[in-house]
Amino acid sequence: MLSSPKGIAIAVFLLAVAIISVLGGALGAAFGGGFLGGAVPHLQVPSELVAYIGGYPLYNTVVMFVAAIVVLLLLTWLATRKISEVPGRWQALMEILYEFFIGLAESTSGKAGRIFIPVATAIFLVVLFSNWLGVLPVIGNIGRVETTTEYFFHKFEGKAESEGYAEVLEGLHHDVGKMGEGMGHYLETHADVESVQKLVGKTLETYGEQDFVIFDGGGIRLLPFGRGNDYKLSLIDVVAYDVTDPTHPTAEDVIKIADRVGESVAPASVPNTGFFSENPEKYASLAGKRAGILVPYLRGSSTDLNMTLAIAIFAMVSVQFWGIKTLGVGGYWDKFIGNPFKRNPIDLFVGVLELVGEFIKVVSFTFRLFGNMFAGEILLIAMGFLFPLIGMIPFIGLELFVGFIQAIIFSVLTLMFGAFAIMPHHHPEGDHHGAEGH
Amino acid sequence: MDALGIDLSRLLTFLVGFTVIAVFLRMFLYGPITRMLDQRAERIQESLEAADRASAEAASSAERVEQELANARQEGQSLIAEARDAASRLKDQEAERTRAQVDEMLDRAREEIRREREAAVEEVRREFAGIAILAAERIVEQSLNEDSHRELIDRVLEEGLDARNN
Numbered sequence: 001m002l003s004s005p006k007g008i009a010i011a012v013f014l015l016a017v018a019i020i021s022v023l024g025g026a027l028g029a030a031f032g033g034g035f036l037g038g039a040v041p042h043l044q045v046p047s048e049l050v051a052y053i054g055g056y057p058l059y060n061t062v063v064m065f066v067a068a069i070v071v072l073l074l075l076t077w078l079a080t081r082k083i084s085e086v087p088g089r090w091q092a093l094m095e096i097l098y099e100f101f102i103g104l105a106e107s108t109s110g111k112a113g114r115i116f117i118p119v120a121t122a123i124f125l126v127v128l129f130s131n132w133l134g135v136l137p138v139i140g141n142i143g144r145v146e147t148t149t150e151y152f153f154h155k156f157e158g159k160a161e162s163e164g165y166a167e168v169l170e171g172l173h174h175d176v177g178k179m180g181e182g183m184g185h186y187l188e189t190h191a192d193v194e195s196v197q198k199l200v201g202k203t204l205e206t207y208g209e210q211d212f213v214i215f216d217g218g219g220i221r222l223l224p225f226g227r228g229n230d231y232k233l234s235l236i237d238v239v240a241y242d243v244t245d246p247t248h249p250t251a252e253d254v255i256k257i258a259d260r261v262g263e264s265v266a267p268a269s270v271p272n273t274g275f276f277s278e279n280p281e282k283y284a285s286l287a288g289k290r291a292g293i294l295v296p297y298l299r300g301s302s303t304d305l306n307m308t309l310a311i312a313i314f315a316m317v318s319v320q321f322w323g324i325k326t327l328g329v330g331g332y333w334d335k336f337i338g339n340p341f342k343r344n345p346i347d348l349f350v351g352v353l354e355l356v357g358e359f360i361k362v363v364s365f366t367f368r369l370f371g372n373m374f375a376g377e378i379l380l381i382a383m384g385f386l387f388p389l390i391g392m393i394p395f396i397g398l399e400l401f402v403g404f405i406q407a408i409i410f411s412v413l414t415l416m417f418g419a420f421a422i423m424p425h426h427h428p429e430g431d432h433h434g435a436e437g438h
Numbered sequence: 439m440d441a442l443g444i445d446l447s448r449l450l451t452f453l454v455g456f457t458v459i460a461v462f463l464r465m466f467l468y469g470p471i472t473r474m475l476d477q478r479a480e481r482i483q484e485s486l487e488a489a490d491r492a493s494a495e496a497a498s499s500a501e502r503v504e505q506e507l508a509n510a511r512q513e514g515q516s517l518i519a520e521a522r523d524a525a526s527r528l529k530d531q532e533a534e535r536t537r538a539q540v541d542e543m544l545d546r547a548r549e550e551i552r553r554e555r556e557a558a559v560e561e562v563r564r565e566f567a568g569i570a571i572l573a574a575e576r577i578v579e580q581s582l583n584e585d586s587h588r589e590l591i592d593r594v595l596e597e598g599l600d601a602r603n604n
Binding site for chain 2: 044045046047057059061062065066069072073075076079080083084085087091094095098099102117118119121122123125126158301304305306307309310311313314
């Protein structure tokens with residue numbers, strides 16, 4: 001490769017990109033570099049709310065689930081629009097998929113195994129495209145800015161419910177857009193200021209350390225580029241920087257805090273703690289800018305436990321359905337417990353375990369897929385943080401592979417559980433006769 | 439549950455979404471594709487059978503052609519033999535007829551010659567008799583009983599001719 005000038009040029013270019021990447025990333029930031037570094041995105045397990053559509057909350061994982069469905073519709077259209085005995089490329093691809101599953105099902109359950117195919121392949125396709133779309137680079141970095149207003153309100157609301165102050169929330173606006181306004185108004189007019197004081201204190205106690213990124217504007221944003229992960233303000237720095245004891249605010253403090261919650265901007269004075277307290281000159285240009293958390297519009301749907309749980313439930317309900325359809329209700333029940341008085345205790349115990357196992361399978365399905373895909377997302381973010389530009393590339397390949405493997409695992413396990421479900425219960429000879437003898 | 443973000447409305451959203459797409463895929467992807475797979479398997483089966491049939495047919499027709507060729511050769515052979523036979527028979531007949539004709543012509547010619555000679559001999563004899571008689575008259579100068587003389591002369595001539603012939 002190094003023998004031709006072209007090869008040398010490519011090698012030099014790659015080396016330069018690698019050096020820029022290392023210097024510009026988190027590693028270089030320790031030596032005054034870090035010019036490519038962004039803030040580490042806010043990570044949370046629950047999917048994020050991105051909008052309301054006619055009062056119905058739209059979550060970012062749902063958006064990506066819809067995208068995966070659209071891809072599947074397209075794939076269906078491509079594979080079947082010119083369906084013929086001499087297959088086109090897309091049709092051949094789908095035929096390979098179905099033949100793989102049909103072969104697997106027929107090798108475990110014979111002709112009866114065909115009933116598993118529609119569900120198993122649907123799981124495979126949906127999980128595969130959910131996983132793959134989630135791996136797409138950049139999508140996690142585009143989003144709307146969740147301001148301190150919105151953040152604080154949600155946490156405050158949560159605290160009010162969990163601490164038994166639900167009545168405090170009455171009269172507060174539930175419209176996200178007017179939340180700041182509502183909050184300030186509410187706090188100024190509400191009679192029960194003592195409860196509010198307590199709740200604000202508890203909210204800041206629990207969530208005061210939450211980091212907020214300083215954005216250059218509102219609306220649809222990318223994470224600000226070139227500012228390292230240090231350029232952040234905690235919730236207390238934004239809303240309660242001049243309150244002496246934020247966890248026990250006075251009535252006046254609460255009004256102050258409510259106003260700042262509504263404004264959601266980086267305050268004029270340099271924070272007392274953290275990075276900026278030691279580098280006050282870096283804060284000057286940021287004061288007055290919007291403080292918030294980036295809520296990505298798009299997030300791979302398999303990083304949402306609701307999605308993995310939904311498919312797991314669908315899979316296990318299908319398995320029970322196949323078992324009952326093939327063996328009948330009695331025959332299927334007999335696999336687990338049957339008549340508990342005619343069964344020997346060990347068998348009964350095993351049966352109960354197996355019955356519990358059916359529910360455990362739902363949980364294991366749910367967390368296996370979620371864990372793999374969420375970990376993948378974190379891995380990609382970490383790599384992008386450490387080595388901007390190129391760090392993600394090999395790991396995107398890895399994540400595509402993991403996404404494929406997880407789709408295979410989910411669908412093939414469903415098929416295998418189905419194959420077990422339609423197998424009649426085998427009574428050990430002696431045991432059966434012994435039971436009849438009583 | 440709250441920390442994990444699991445709530446019923448999102449769960450139902452995904453469950454309904456997945457059910458819808460699963461039913462859709464069952465109807466519009468699984469259905470047509472497996473139908474096509476089965477159809478193709480059937481078609482391949484049919485083609486294989488047709489190929490078997492065709493090759494069997496080809497084998498039997500080759501045999502028939504062989505048979506027919508052999509028949510034709512045999513027939514040709516026999517035709518040639520027949521023709522040769524007929525030709526030789528014809529030749530024999532022709533030769534026979536020619537010989538018979540020739541024989542007949544020879545016979546006729548021989549008969550003619552014999553008759554001519556006999557006539558000639560008769561004429562000569564008659565002339566000789568007249569001449570002899572005349573000569574005898576002249577010699578004898580007398581008129582003799584012509585009939586008795588004629589008898590005599592005939593005898594003489596007969597003798598004479600016999601002597602010459604022998």
